[in-house]
């Protein structure tokens with residue numbers, strides 16, 4: 309894998325994108341996984357169209373944003389030119405933004421409470437649009453962080469299905485910044501496995517290779533592609 313060392317791992321697109329791609333390919337190889345089993349979500353939050361366009365031009369088609377309003381302001385102009393782009397909402401969702409979120413996003417990674425389930429179910433029904441849904445697990449049980457506590461995950465997933473009629477495709481986690489992430493990734497994978505869920509949204513710029521080793525199907529990489537925010 310000579311390409312792996314050809315570009316700096318941090319810095320700016322599109323060289324940075326190529327470096328991230330090379331690291332994903334290497335992690336997949338080490339994990340004996342097919343490269344196609346991992347989706348790279350380029351997290352473009354805080355970056356404007358001028359920064360995003362070169363990454364699109366380099367071939368990237370899946371992008372992540374953490375705020376509905378910010379995404380609404382910059383993405384429609386880009387997706388009208390590149391209709392094959394998929395947008396993922398990776399940040400917290402308020403019930404009163406569910407309508408806009410379902411209209412704009414192809415995937416939502418932050419389902420974590422009954423009010424959100426209810427609002428999403430209503431919008432999915434009325435818009436006849438089915439974004440891929442992930443339940444966020446607060447693996448570190450951090451009070452300031454969104455997500456369902458690990459001990460409540462099974463019951464919450466059952467209520468998503470039975471009470472709200474939602475199809476949940478996988479789990480998402482954001483490990484505590486001051487802890488090694490591997491145990492958090494493994495816990496998320498374990499909860500997913502026992503609930504029959506195949507998709508795992510985990511791993512960011514600093515730890516996506518570790519996440520791939522532990523089964524990540526969606527890695528959310530921002531600063532390693534776009535530079536510092």
Ligand SMILES: *Cc1c(COP(=O)(O)O)cnc(C)c1O
Pocket residue numbers: 351353374398399482512513514528529530531532
């Ligand atoms: C910003 C963000 C990322 C990307 O973080 P980097 O460290 O810049 O790769 C991933 N996931 C979530 C939920 C984020 O908010």
